[in-house]
Amino acid sequence: MSSWIIAKNKQAKKKVTVITKYHDTSLSGDVFDMYLDYIGAYIYAQKLGETCNVWDSNGIIKESLKLTPQVKLLKEKPEAEPLTVEEYSTLTKKLTFKEIQKIAASLIVYDDALNRSVIKTLEKVGIKTIFDIGIQLVTGADESLLKRFYALVKAFQVKSKKEKLNIYVMADSYDGVVEFQKLCDPSWKITSLSKNVPRDSSENFIQVLAEVQIMTALPALILDFNRPVDKYIYLMQRNPKLDYFLELNSMEWNLF
Helix, strand or coil, X not given: CCHHHHHHHHHHCCCCCCCCCCEEHHHCCCHHHHHHHHHHHHHHHHHCCCCEXXXXXXXXXXXXXXXXXXXXXXXXXXXXXXXXXXXXXXHHCCCCHHHHHHHHHHHCXXXXXXXXXXXXXXXXXXXXCXXXXXXXXXXXXXXXXXXXXXXHHHHHHHHHCCCCEEEEEEECCHHHHHHHHCCCCCCEEEECHHHCCCCCHHHHHHHHHHHHHHHCCCCEEEECCCCHHHHHHHHCCXXXXXXXXXXXXXXXXXXX
């Protein structure tokens, strides 16, 4: 075989790119934990001037978000070990909350079809009220926690000098909302999408995003940063500044 043919065959071979740095979405907990980790992975790659390679094993990033040119979804999982949030935090901890918030606003942009589904859900239940404050209850909240929420909301009412309150309660079960209502002041009006039980996991996902959409627009919030969704709500808030905010455990916000 002539040297010319050998050279031509070498040129015809595809150049294989070995991925040594990538983010694996399967290492995250729930969907909001995954979004927060994804933001961390993106910041890490940007600070190093690299493409953010993502192994989107569950397909949620692809199905729910619009991708930026700096993000590449991998077709196969690399042999190398994925990056960790500990590695991301070495760079993200150097950024201010406002800097991370700005990056998140440009990165976490919902897919058009998903966005329409969220809006349709809100229109279907007829939520048009402007709420004064939002809280989140989780299944199994004991009476002492419910009483604490009552006291905190009441303190907000006194501070804001509002005779009546429209309160949005984000919850994974309406049972908790019912229990909370038993403690509520007569001047409070409680609204929660959890009253509508989703038929499947897809509908549940859209309903939770609809609740997040409500919460991020409110002027006052009481959150728990031990929950990824609460950290996500605080990060994605659409108000330049909250009129009132309380974190249940006096925790500082952090990405991870």
